[in-house]
Amino acid sequence: xxxxxxxxxxxxxxxxxxxxxxxxxxxxxxxxxxxxxxxxxxxxxxxxxxxxxxxxxxxxxxxxxxxxxxxxxxxxxxxxxxxxxxxxxxxxxxxxxxxxxxxxxxxxxxxxxxxxxxxxxxxxxxxxxxxxxxxxxxxxxxxxxxxxxxxxxxxxxxxxxxxxxxxxxxxxxxxxxxxxxxxxxxxxxxxxxxxxxxxxxxxxxxxxxxxxxxxxxxxxxxxxxxxxxxxxxxxxxxxxxxxxxxxxxxxxxxxxxxxxxxxxxxxxxxxxxxxxxxxxxxxxxxxxxxxxxxxxxxxxxxxxxxxxxxxxxxxxxxxxxxxxxxxxxxxxxxxxxxxxxxxxxxxxxxxxxxxxxxxxxxxxxxxxxxxxxxxxxxxxxxxxxxxx
Amino acid sequence: xxxxxxxxxxxxxxxxxxxxxxxxxxxxxxxxxxxxxxxxxxxxxxxxxxxxxxxxxxxxxxxxxxxxxxxxxxxxxxxxxxxxxxxxxxxxxxxxxxxxxxxxxxxxxxxxxxxxxxxxxxxxxxxxxxxxxxxxxxxxxxxxxxxxxxxxxxxxxxxxxxxxxxxxxxxxxxxxxxxxxxxxxxxxxxxxxxxxxxxxxxxxxxxxxxxxxxxxxxxxxxxxxxxxxxxxxxxxxxxxxxxxxxxxxxxxxxxxxxxxxxxxxxxxxxxxxxxxxxxxxxxxxxxxxxxxxxxxxxxxxxxxxxxxxxxxxxxxxxxxxxxxxxxxxxxxxxxxxxxxxxxxxxxxxxxxxxxxxxxxxxxxxxxxxxxxxxxxxxxxxxxxxxxx
Numbered sequence: 212x213x214x215x216x217x218x219x220x221x222x223x224x225x226x227x228x229x230x231x232x233x234x235x236x237x238x239x240x241x242x243x244x245x246x247x248x249x250x251x252x253x254x255x256x257x258x259x260x261x262x263x264x265x266x267x268x269x270x271x272x273x274x275x276x277x278x279x280x281x282x283x284x285x286x287x288x289x290x291x292x293x294x295x296x297x298x299x300x301x302x303x304x305x306x307x308x309x310x311x312x313x314x315x316x317x318x319x320x321x322x323x324x325x326x327x328x329x330x331x332x333x334x335x336x337x338x339x340x341x342x343x344x345x346x347x348x349x350x351x352x353x354x355x356x357x358x359x360x361x362x363x364x365x366x367x368x369x370x371x372x373x374x375x376x377x378x379x380x381x382x383x384x385x386x387x388x389x390x391x392x393x394x395x396x397x398x399x400x401x402x403x404x405x406x407x408x409x410x411x412x413x414x415x416x417x418x419x420x421x422x423x424x425x426x427x428x429x430x431x432x433x434x435x436x437x438x439x440x441x442x443x444x445x446x447x448x449x450x451x452x453x454x455x456x457x458x459x460x461x462x463x464x465x466x467x468x469x470x471x472x473x474x475x476x477x478x479x480x481x482x483x484x485x486x487x488x489x490x491x492x493x494x495x496x497x498x499x500x501x502x503x504x505x506x507x508x509x510x511x512x513x514x515x516x517x518x519x520x521x522x523x524x525x526x527x528x529x530x531x532x533x534x535x536x537x538x539x540x541x542x543x544x545x546x547x548x549x550x551x552x553x554x555x556x557x558x559x560x561x562x563x564x565x566x567x568x569x570x571x572x573x574x575x576x577x578x579x580x581x582x583x584x585x586x587x588x589x590x591x592x593x594x595x596x597x598x599x
Numbered sequence: 600x601x602x603x604x605x606x607x608x609x610x611x612x613x614x615x616x617x618x619x620x621x622x623x624x625x626x627x628x629x630x631x632x633x634x635x636x637x638x639x640x641x642x643x644x645x646x647x648x649x650x651x652x653x654x655x656x657x658x659x660x661x662x663x664x665x666x667x668x669x670x671x672x673x674x675x676x677x678x679x680x681x682x683x684x685x686x687x688x689x690x691x692x693x694x695x696x697x698x699x700x701x702x703x704x705x706x707x708x709x710x711x712x713x714x715x716x717x718x719x720x721x722x723x724x725x726x727x728x729x730x731x732x733x734x735x736x737x738x739x740x741x742x743x744x745x746x747x748x749x750x751x752x753x754x755x756x757x758x759x760x761x762x763x764x765x766x767x768x769x770x771x772x773x774x775x776x777x778x779x780x781x782x783x784x785x786x787x788x789x790x791x792x793x794x795x796x797x798x799x800x801x802x803x804x805x806x807x808x809x810x811x812x813x814x815x816x817x818x819x820x821x822x823x824x825x826x827x828x829x830x831x832x833x834x835x836x837x838x839x840x841x842x843x844x845x846x847x848x849x850x851x852x853x854x855x856x857x858x859x860x861x862x863x864x865x866x867x868x869x870x871x872x873x874x875x876x877x878x879x880x881x882x883x884x885x886x887x888x889x890x891x892x893x894x895x896x897x898x899x900x901x902x903x904x905x906x907x908x909x910x911x912x913x914x915x916x917x918x919x920x921x922x923x924x925x926x927x928x929x930x931x932x933x934x935x936x937x938x939x940x941x942x943x944x945x946x947x948x949x950x951x952x953x954x955x956x957x958x959x960x961x962x963x964x965x966x967x968x969x970x971x972x973x974x975x976x977x978x979x980x981x982x983x984x985x986x987x
Contacts, residue, residue: 219926220927220928220945220947233628237625237628240621240647240648240947241944241945242943242944242945243927243928243944243945243947244947245647245947246647259633259634259648259649259650260647500939514932514936515933515936515937517936517939518940520939522910522911522940522963523910539607539608539631540607540608540631545902545903548897548903548905549903551905551906551908552888552910555630556630557629557630557631558631559628559631559633575888575910
């Protein structure tokens with residue numbers, strides 16, 4: 212039986228039904244909101260939490276208008292929705308937050324980077340490339356290696372290729388579609404560490420900055436988040452300020468993830484930003500007074516933002532990635548549940564796949580080294596698909 | 600579109616769809632479980648979070664069997680379901696936790712009290728009454744006032760009547776049905792304070808005790824919970840141990856709420872227990888390493904129990920009760936959202952009613968007095984139905 216909506220309660224439409232939509236929905240439900248989910252398939256982590264679930268193509272304006280008819284405000288959990296379709300949605304009078312303009316400025320990584328550079332924000336050198344010759348030229352100018360990227364639809368290392376030398380340029384070119392997709396190239400950043408920060412920006416342009424965290428990647432996927440990053444206070448403050456300015460530069464609204472490079476000389480570069488809640492902010496559910504998800508809900512509804520303060524000295528999040536194809540339900544859960552101060556999140560996906568994000572653990576405590584060790588131990592116990 | 604279930608994920612059936620079911624569902628969903636809700640109406644706080652929602656009479660064994668067909672384990676959010684119907688459910692092979700036997704021992708408050716007394720637990724004097732004369736006799740023996748109670752279906756002061764003197768006995772008798780419902784009488788406890796503790800008991804008989812809290816009632820409804828209660832360590836330990844023994848005495852499984860009286864001489868009496876998650880444990884969502892709701896899910900699924908430790912020195916929960924009939928959406932929310940360290944829960948009920956539980960706030964911090972003041976301020980800003 213379909214549940215009945217409460218007519219006075221805000222209805223949040225979410226484009227996408229994955230784990231980011233699910234965690235946003237959990238935050239909204241606690242605040243009494245109803246959630247409507249649009250996904251391409253009927254089995255999605257967020258679908259069971261939704262008042263209604265719409266199955267359809269989110270690039271189809273007709274489908275987006277169906278979602279709008281049931282929602283007071285619409286947001287999204289990914290940046291791959293066609294900005295043109297989103298503009299049709301806005302033209303219909305629907306309230307989309309962040310706006311189609313913000314999505315357009317971020318979903319094309321060349322446009323994003325140009326926008327950040329024009330706002331005076333520090334980014335690595337970059338330019339469009341239309342041939343292997345252009346890659347050679349960039350390598351000569353920037354020095355090798357260089358990073359070749361598709362303008363659109365790249366994530367978790369997909370759509371990226373590190374070109375180590377001139378001899379490697381043709382391989383990179385072929386690997387990313389040999390010109391079928393528009394490509395650009397960046398100078399390689401030999402960074403000391405990767406940092407990230409969640410910024411939630413409100414309708415009035417004010418923003419709340421979460422602690423700057425250290426992001427440890429494995430195979431180009433966010434693997435471990437250490438919160439807060441161990442940094443000199445001035446470096447942390449500078450990174451947070453750059454992250455705020457980056458989100459403002461694209462006119463962001465709601466929670467955005469900003470990835471940064473900390474260079475050996477202590478300078479900070481913006482790597483890229485995502486116009487949505489972000490994996491680097493999952494720790495905020497347990498570790499902060501108001502999570503990135505609750506603050507996103509507050510921002511899109513025009514409510515006051517909550518405090519981003521950590522309530523414990525240290526938190527570590529570790530992603531649970533699929534080992535191989537298999538069940539969406541893990542082995543080894545009990546061992547992890549026995550560890551005090553460790554919170555386990557299972558996303559509820561139907562199937563595991565190699566490298567697929569299936570859940571995460573978050574450990575809280577006072578000593579960062581112990582917290583990291585506990586989070587890693589818990590994560591190692593749990594496995595999705597195949598043998599760990 | 601109805602969402603699709605993930606076949607490997609545990610399915611928890613919940614009898615009842617109110618705020619206790621909703622908060623249990625939120626905990627289960629985070630752990631990747633699916634939830635099936637049975638309620639008498641289609642609009643309920645937990646229905647939108649459910650994979651499926653069944654609308655029907657929970658005292659009808661046929662309806663309970665429908666729920667069982669879709670669930671791996673069944674639990675309940677209230678103790679008013681007919682124990683006979685629950686026995687039919689168990690006889691069908693369904694796993695009900697807590698068991699029909701536990702529910703039978705607790706839903707009849709006379710049986711409950713007898714069970715606790717037989718287990719050697721301290722309770723106030725009590726006996727069955729079948730006439731106003733019996734009330735007079737009890738008053739003479741125990742001293743006035745005495746508390747007249749219905750054996751079944753009492754909660755939040757409903758089904759209770761304090762008989763102040765012999766002259767009052769007839770009024771109490773009439774007020775509670777003049778013998779239509781079976782009644783018993785208890786000696787009045789002139790307690791110093793009311794205490795409560797959540798105990799989660801696992802399948803192997805081990806149990807996890809949450810901190811003993813102080814419960815401040817208003818009009819017989821739990822109004823404020825101060826966690827932890829300010830108590831000498833030995834009194835707190837004794838109360839926790841009594842609570843553990845009380846839940847064991849009724850063969851409890853899952854999270855149970857135990858209400859106690861702290862007497863002026865420092866002794867502790869058990870008042871009553873509820874075979875379910877309890878209003879006095881809502882603070883555990885934000886204040887404890889593992890909430891009463893998550894531990895309930897873990898217990899019914901046979902998983903290891905989580906730590907009940909508080910992660911902050913002080914937490915205060917204040918209930919948000921309806922002022923009058925009106926919308927299920929509150930006025931004054933923004934002011935409360937602006938207060939740091941205050942978590943707001945809106946249950947998502949369709950309508951407010953006078954005294955109806957519509958939500959709660961929970962404030963965390965280090966100084967109990969400041970935390971209480973912040974929680975009260977936030978709660979006073981929010982109003983459901985009518986003018987505050």
